[in-house]
Amino acid sequence: MSDHEREEFLRVARRAREAAAGLAPLPRSVKDAALHAVADALVASAAEIVKANASDVARARDNGTSEYMIDRLSLSPERIEAIAAAVRQVAALPDPVGETVRGNVLPNGLELRQVRVPLGVVGIIYEGRPNVTVDAAALCLKSGNVAMLRGSSSAFDSNTALVGVMQAALEGTGVPSDAVQLVPGTSRESVKHLMRARGLVDVLIPRGGASLINSVVEESTVPVIETGVGNCSVYVDAAADVDMAVDILVNAKTQRPSVCNAAETFLVHADIADAFLPAALAALKAKGVTVHGDERVRAHSPDVVEATEDDWYAEYLSLDIAARVVDTLDEAVAHIRRYGSGHTEAIVTTSQPAAKRFVALVDSAAVMVNASTRFTDGEEFGFGAEIGISTQKLHARGPMGLPELTSTKYVVTGEGHLKGETPPAPGIGCSNA
Amino acid sequence: MSDHEREEFLRVARRAREAAAGLAPLPRSVKDAALHAVADALVASAAEIVKANASDVARARDNGTSEYMIDRLSLSPERIEAIAAAVRQVAALPDPVGETVRGNVLPNGLELRQVRVPLGVVGIIYEGRPNVTVDAAALCLKSGNVAMLRGSSSAFDSNTALVGVMQAALEGTGVPSDAVQLVPGTSRESVKHLMRARGLVDVLIPRGGASLINSVVEESTVPVIETGVGNCSVYVDAAADVDMAVDILVNAKTQRPSVCNAAETFLVHADIADAFLPAALAALKAKGVTVHGDERVRAHSPDVVEATEDDWYAEYLSLDIAARVVDTLDEAVAHIRRYGSGHTEAIVTTSQPAAKRFVALVDSAAVMVNASTRFTDGEEFGFGAEIGISTQKLHARGPMGLPELTSTKYVVTGEGHLKGETPPAPGIGCSNA
Incomplete structure (x- = not known):
């Protein structure tokens, strides 16, 4: 058979x-x-x-x-x-x-x-x-x-x-x-x-x-x-506009939870956690989202369930999100490098140096500054059609x-061109001689 | 251990x-x-x-x-x-x-x-x-x-x-x-x-x-x-300039036989075989090249040894070359598609339609028109250095x-941009919803 x-x-x-x-x-x-x-x-x-x-x-x-x-x-x-x-x-x-x-x-x-x-x-x-x-x-x-x-x-x-x-x-x-x-x-x-x-x-x-x-x-x-596996994170920087950060987080999580560019994790800088978390947790709750948080997130609401190691890796594709307080931007980057799928990460910040550093250090197909993760999409990017979103680095990365x-x-066109002696260039090309 | x-x-x-x-x-x-x-x-x-x-x-x-x-x-x-x-x-x-x-x-x-x-x-x-x-x-x-x-x-x-x-x-x-x-x-x-x-x-x-x-x-x-495997062919079209064709063939084979862009096969159109083969075989012999030919090539010289199926696949990297007479350009293309390694092929022709058809149909990293195969090289192409020559189609093809x-x-920069409803576009993107 x-x-x-x-x-x-x-x-x-x-x-x-x-x-x-x-x-x-x-x-x-x-x-x-x-x-x-x-x-x-x-x-x-x-x-x-x-x-x-x-x-x-x-x-x-x-x-x-x-x-x-x-x-x-x-x-x-x-x-x-x-x-x-x-x-x-x-x-x-x-x-x-x-x-x-x-x-x-x-x-x-x-x-x-x-x-x-x-x-x-x-x-x-x-x-x-x-x-x-x-x-x-x-x-x-x-x-x-x-x-x-x-x-x-x-x-x-x-x-x-x-x-x-x-x-x-x-x-x-x-x-x-x-x-x-x-x-x-x-x-x-x-x-x-x-x-x-x-x-x-x-x-x-x-x-x-x-x-x-x-x-x-x-x-x-x-x-x-x-293609397609998206454990996307939103990082709320110390210098974020709180209202903008809440709006972006809610949009990234809830506008269409079942797709690969929906947010599955958010990370918030400790300096802004007290200002951001109450508003964010209330807004997420109003949309029916279950937050899986670390201890510092859970301190802000009894509704937050305890996050396990699996939550940091999870692509929920549902009204769930993992959440963590970080002490530095670099700690957020390290979390993303460790647990993310390399699809899309967003930073919300008014600080230009913070945005620049996040963009430089995050190793994902798309990095959003003050925009929802949901924009990583061939149609949004103006490609007219999409065969998928590559999360690898070879050949194509991001929306395809x-x-x-x-x-x-x-295609090389000559008029009888013959190769003469040329000095060797650096490289590891095919020469076996 | x-x-x-x-x-x-x-x-x-x-x-x-x-x-x-x-x-x-x-x-x-x-x-x-x-x-x-x-x-x-x-x-x-x-x-x-x-x-x-x-x-x-x-x-x-x-x-x-x-x-x-x-x-x-x-x-x-x-x-x-x-x-x-x-x-x-x-x-x-x-x-x-x-x-x-x-x-x-x-x-x-x-x-x-x-x-x-x-x-x-x-x-x-x-x-x-x-x-x-x-x-x-x-x-x-x-x-x-x-x-x-x-x-x-x-x-x-x-x-x-x-x-x-x-x-x-x-x-x-x-x-x-x-x-x-x-x-x-x-x-x-x-x-x-x-x-x-x-x-x-x-x-x-x-x-x-x-x-x-x-x-x-x-x-x-x-x-x-x-990278690097090169079974490269030179096709001498019915409309070739015979002198140019002999020069290109000899250069492609002998200028540096041990490298991947050296020619390993030549194909000659039947209409020009009687004019081309005597000159080509003499010039190759003068350079010490052994020709492994089909019956129609062997008819031109007792020095040509009989080609076996293995010869069509061979990357000799030595002073050997396989040779065949073809009745049409398309037969040359079919030979290359079957036996070639997708590295570099050359056509020698004065016919613009023949050059265009050969370039369109040959599925190799580089196609030369009236030039030696030896030019497929990062240094020659002006890249300054070369990490290898890709013979596959994904990510990079040709000199790298x-x-x-x-x-x-x-990198996508917004001012708090949120995703709204957009009409679906064609594609097979990540949407599981």
Whole structure:
């Protein structure tokens, strides 16, 4: 069985690889027309898609899945309209492929250009939201990449229908219909095939909780971009405006608690704790937030529950927040370095030197000065679409838009240029001689 | 033993991590002064370094190491002067850290800046050239990174002496002396510790042959940048200038055969084969090159030996080259896609459409039009120094200079900005709600 599944996976992956070669050089007009064809086909096939989705939903109900998860899984004609509209929005975005990132004429007359090219085949591992199937395919197609999609097995019928509709819509558009691929099978094994497909798949983007991401990093030989885990902190400096600090904290925690850029911890300088904590704790309580505090926070209110070591690491994604009093800005930085996930941290301060030091020392994808952590987002940053928020340092860090789905290639044009002797430069380059 | 070695490794890695936090925010002036202190100390300690090196050389001789490898391993006062001069050259290069890569004011008034920051701790696995120990440390230091160095065990005494001198030189410069670290131990295990140090080491750059690089990619949980394997091809198009094509081919193959951007294969269009091959084979023969050709190449000379499937994959690094006649440009591209290592390919042609098609379809880090493959090099590209040539697509592709040793961070400055409701954008971002 496993052998058969692996054969089947390799067959699909090789077709994806082949499609990548055909997709990479296509001009924007062809890709945009294909995206519109996909959007039209999704709307036209809404009944068929909803029917397939109904079997996923029925299976989920039989398995006792929560209503919340069933809502995320469910498709309706209206939701399919919205998904199609998002595809049209992607078509309207600029094409990153072909952009000259840098270019100049070298002293010897060679023309050097570094141009954006697609990554190739992008593997995406995600959970039970079928809209991701279409969103990811559209972002990949626009950036010239083939999408190898591996959604949750709970949405397999929906995803099969959606990918079938998209593949059929691509026929005749100039974009290979193999440019959108569903990883065959629903077993744990099928994910492993994707993780071991180095040479066929260029990058893997796992979307989900920390344990999924860790297992992918552990097992994958394909390069991985880690996304989405957010244990974000708000630091209230000694020199903060108290009202602003309370507003930012409440917004960061409660405006949408279930997302990765919501605050999960706040740290307050001891010098301002007496002024800040009563107001902050009252405001959080009014919003239904449970505060998990250290002893010095708990001294301000009996409602604060005792924080454990686990609370400092927690990504609650709920109306909970960890809280600690610190004696210095550097102690806040040390706490963030130790427990944070490198996503987003905010400082609230009127002190320019404090802001500068916090920005310099905090090692996270985004650092906010006097703004809510909730602004770390591709749409807010003006990218128009987001494939995820990278919390690692290689390739892309922070919100990833279409350019982050590309690599580059150097194009060097000469007139018969030959290499002569040149003095060695510092470095550890390839010379084995 | 292994447990002790692992403890020892973790102790060093944690000190490296700590040093990274101190090194990242340092201004250029402090880093440059530290580099000059390192250069001065290397020259002043030449006798001590040469003595340590002599014990590596003696051990290598006892082991029957070739004179060629012993030459690569050997240090002399003159070579140490040259190594120190390279460190001073790195000091003279611009500092990539702090550069604003992009910046604008968002519609809501938030100021957004994406700035370059160091990667953190960079692990480098390399072979028996002790100059790499210093070159790598200097490039890392200049880009604000801590270097965790793991050279060949054959150079262990030399590397221990070099790192000792560098660490001592950093005392009092403001750069933490832990910013340069040698991985403890010489066993295979000690490399594994480095490969599994996710969270402590930010990136691993293996330098060496394909088998070393493959084993690192296979076993590492730390993100890896693959470098240096070059199976580069020259394609002689139907519309080539024959003299230019012969000159480029001979230069690409013979100017320095042992390096990764030397040509290992040439492909010639059938329409020009009768004009090109006699001249090319004679010119290569005059330079002592053995051609491994297919039947159509062999028809032109009895000196051409029969190419096997292995020859198409070979990175000879010697005076050998594989050769094949193709019927179309697309057949040349298909050959390169199948057998190439994605390093550098060249086309020789007077046809603009042929050049354009070759550049668009070839999926390699660098594509040369009417120029030798030998130009793919950080020094030639004007980067001033090179940490390696990436043959992968993530993070960096092609010659890597100092900016490729950095990541970025978003700095967002507001005046108490709070997030309001915004319409959802396309994407598969972190929203779990």
